[in-house]
Amino acid sequence: MRRWALLLTALAGPAAASAGTAVEGLQAAYRSEGAGPFSASRGAAAWQRQAPAGNGEAPRSCATCHGADPRSAGRHARTGKPIEPLAPAVSPARLSDPETIEKWFRRNCEWTWGRACTPQEKGDFLTYITGGSP
Amino acid sequence: MKRNLMIIGSLGVALTAAIAGTLVNADDWSERLGRGGSGVGAVADARYRALCGECHMAYQPGLLPAASWQRVMDGLGDHFGDDAQLAPADADAVRDYLTANAADRVAGPRSRGFAQVAGSGAAPLRVTETRYFLGKHHEVPVRLARENPEVRSFANCPACHQRAEAGAYNEDEVRIPGVGRWDD
Secondary structure, three states, X not given: OHHHHHHHHHHHHHHHHHHHHHHXXXXXXXXXXXXXXXXXXXXXXXXXXXXXXXXXXXXXXXXXXXXXXXXXXXXXXXXXXXXXXXXXXXXXXXXXXXXXXXXXXXXXXXXXXXXXXXXHHHHHHHHHXXXXXX | OHHHHHHHHHHHHHHHHHHHHHHXXXXXHHHHOOOOOOEOOXXXXXXXXXXXXXXXXXXXXXXXXXXXXXXXXXXXXXXXXXXOOOXXXXXXXXXXXXXXXXXXXXXXXXXXXXXXXXXXXXXXXXXXXXXXXXXXXXXXXXXXXXXXXOOOOOOOHHHOEOOHHXXXXXXXXXXXXXXXXXXX
8 A cells, every 4th residue: 555655656756746856956046146035926027027029029028928917828029939837837847947047037137127037036926827826 | 354453443432642742732741741841840859948938939049140149049038128037057958959959050941931030240139031931921910920919920930820820830821810821
């Protein structure tokens, strides 16, 4: 009986933990930089916050490419390529690799807001995207 | 005897079906056999697909001549308005793959088309600026492509070419979102 429980944990463990582990690790790093606690409602508000594009194009927010919320599918504003939902609850492979998460924060904060996101903002986004209650 | 006839009969049916399939789908078959046909060679490099296929389709290297890929790789800091710089080792590997398999380095009628550069000799930066692409798409109105919310850009090949990711650009397989088949 106990063996079965162990086996089930082993099978379910890594898949269930992938997004969680990466996000927890990054949020711990952000805390060590002075950020936190993290809030899903701040993340949700920031998701919609628009910034002027500065080149005559329409103002940009996360929602421009990722859709109304992290559970929705999106579309790249310029190329039209479909974008899978960011929420691991919908797309289990999402947020499973800390380097990939940091890479896209780097690129997309710059593209959307014209600056890097702060550790606080990144932590809030991760809490919001992983479905923390707003 | 009856059994033999049945076997011969079924062989005949199978053979006829195979021949008919080949005739109908000649393009498709030559694509699968890697002879170019209606397509270009599919992307075979996993690193390139992963690094360059996130914001847009990982364009097959046979869609642009080597000189164009060199220009693209030289300008990743301002990649059509976006910063798409790669780590040096990744950039080198991607550059090698793209140039080694560029339109002017591989066989196939489509790649021969894409290998032709404009008279000025300047290598185009975009597939959509090649003479070959323009010749194939000049009848497609912008409202069906750039102004179509499901397409947005002529560079969004898979929006209409159902098997673009596999390098297949057969006109029969075009489905324009909101419109359907394309028949020029």
